[in-house]
Amino acid sequence: MALDDVRMRGFRRRWDAHQARQQLLERITALGAEEVSLWEAVGRILAEDVASPMDVPYFDRAAMDGYAVRGEETFGASSYSPVSFRLVGESLPGRPCPRALAPGETVRIMTGAPLPEGADTVVRAELALEQGTVVQVLEAVPPGKSVSRRGEDVQAGNLLLSRGRRLRPQDVAILAAAGLSRIPVIRQPRVAVLITGDELMPLGAHLSNFRIIDSNSVMLDALIRRDGGLPMHGDLVPDQRETLRQRLKEACEAAEVVLISGGSSVGREDYAPLLVAELGELLVHGVAMRPSSPTGLGWIAGRPVILLPGNPVSCLCAYDFFARPAICRLAGRSTAWPYRQVCLPLAAKISSELGRLDYVRVRIRNHQVEPIATSGASILSTTTQADGFVLVPPESEGYAAGQTVPVYLYDEEESHILEQ
């Protein structure tokens, strides 16, 4: 792609946003596996099908507190004519009764305790009267009643969880119960973040001389972690071609994804697209999307390289649209939007341009969607005032007031918004 002739003149052509994303994603597959402890496994993606190495439970146990008996010996029992058993011991969880039951015998048993040999039933405490060494059973109880059978939950060899599963808290519980303590999960992609711009100073620096604080690093850090990546930060990169070139090469060796923020447009000091083309392949440069049109997508040494606009609003949108699904796919996760969706009517119209994807920040008030009017893409406070955003697809010129549109909510908890 010839870049020089577009410098200071804008992009000659802008890629369709979905096509551009597709170009990037179709080359990306999930990383390999690593073993982790169950303590670290929730939220990770299972790399292989996992079968149970054992029956769960691996012995018959009481499902209620009561008395272990042979069920058939209770037949005919009622409160008018109870059946008596000899109490010969007790079985507690982890402290089984050492002897087998002979006919006419029972042991006191607690929920979770092993059923003694010879017993097949637990008579619930409410259905029995204990007096000294005699237990009177007041009701017939069929064999197997109130017993949790060996293998009732999971049988040895059965599939516990499938490859690709995003592990839930209860998943690690069942893996633990089945005797596992480490499991194979997809590795987390390391994501190198290169922040360019001579005007930038790091978080906490004292501002002077028309410089500004780099706010993309902390934002990208949280976004990358949300999406299952491991962010790798370094010093801010000055607008010097050779320095950026060196840092980019290092990043491609150290990480599985490289994000470059800033220097992604067609200005004189926008070296990032040139360097990606030089060191690898620049697949896409300039996208029909607002904000975030100066986005670039490339490939160096088998690594996706994503050029994000330096402006924080554009950076956020471009991250979410391009970098997020790339990182999620490497991490073995779904590439679906991480935001909850609600459908509500628009309080005012949204205008868009045919052929362009618009990312419109909105508020929700009185169960209506209010577009946040803004003169420019650079107003970061619009993203903090917004409850979410509406995507206007390229094939649409916008939406009329009153039309019901899907809104992606920034917040995980939608309920308070919907009550407004």
Added chain:
Amino acid sequence: MALDDVRMRGFRRRWDAHQARQQLLERITALGAEEVSLWEAVGRILAEDVASPMDVPYFDRAAMDGYAVRGEETFGASSYSPVSFRLVGESLPGRPCPRALAPGETVRIMTGAPLPEGADTVVRAELALEQGTVVQVLEAVPPGKSVSRRGEDVQAGNLLLSRGRRLRPQDVAILAAAGLSRIPVIRQPRVAVLITGDELMPLGAHLSNFRIIDSNSVMLDALIRRDGGLPMHGDLVPDQRETLRQRLKEACEAAEVVLISGGSSVGREDYAPLLVAELGELLVHGVAMRPSSPTGLGWIAGRPVILLPGNPVSCLCAYDFFARPAICRLAGRSTAWPYRQVCLPLAAKISSELGRLDYVRVRIRNHQVEPIATSGASILSTTTQADGFVLVPPESEGYAAGQTVPVYLYDEEESHILEQ
């Protein structure tokens, strides 16, 4: 509350689940504040209103690449009769033009660069022709065009974010842009987890002699972290009254919430309710809820103490219903369910008992809700096979097949389920 007369006989009375929860929650308020770096702030709850210490941006800057001019000097310009300016320098981000513009002068300017003194407008590069030291402007451009004004995003003293806000990635970006690097957030509650049961062995142990692996610890660890708490684990606690008493006292000193798993029912070795009553106050013991009826709620030395059933399924439900909102409230978070809700028709009826809250695990297949049939509450695999759960409130006897019911989805990403 007298406990001895209910031993081995079940609970005399069961509390309404919502009333029981209310008993606990009405005493709980958010913890105090601590300062954290913006690098650690996303997901935390802002403890105070935060105003901007400065204007953002704090200088006028170019919103486009082009030429800085006095706008009124372009009036009358067109491609047929361009207006010429003398090119006297350039302004780059972080490298401002050192001199002010005199009439008839312009400087080349890049997006984000400071506007030189004397200029009020940026002529987009596409609307100008640069030839040597002369720039011809081809269109009239009104003053203020393509300029990002000082304070345009945020003005000094204005509220940036309100107390109680759960911080998003873009929130830390705007806080950083406004020159802040540390902010006050609500402290994370420390949650002591006491796991009791002589039958239990820790994760990774080799099973023998009718013992089972403690699967609640890893599950609770993930749940507590999800809800903004800091889990504190210790060794498994044997079923010995004095040991549990000692551990419970230590836990109440070290943590803001204490969870005890196991020993919460009315069996002979269920010491937890007795000890809570002895060391503090047992508010609730026994809840009209299935599973999880042997749940207890108490208060020791100003700390909520929650008795969770040892059975993992019951433990999960009781955690979600009682411990989760307690931890969330201490952490300053919303106590709303963390699961997405969808409404779909039932494929088969659900029966429940009047007066009891039922937590029914369900699958979603073909856009219908299928209750997972199970004989007992102890089948952990039902929670891993389930896509979510339906709550049947105490005032309902259940739902008929075909009725549309709300389902809480375990998975954060619902889309793949809804496509099934």
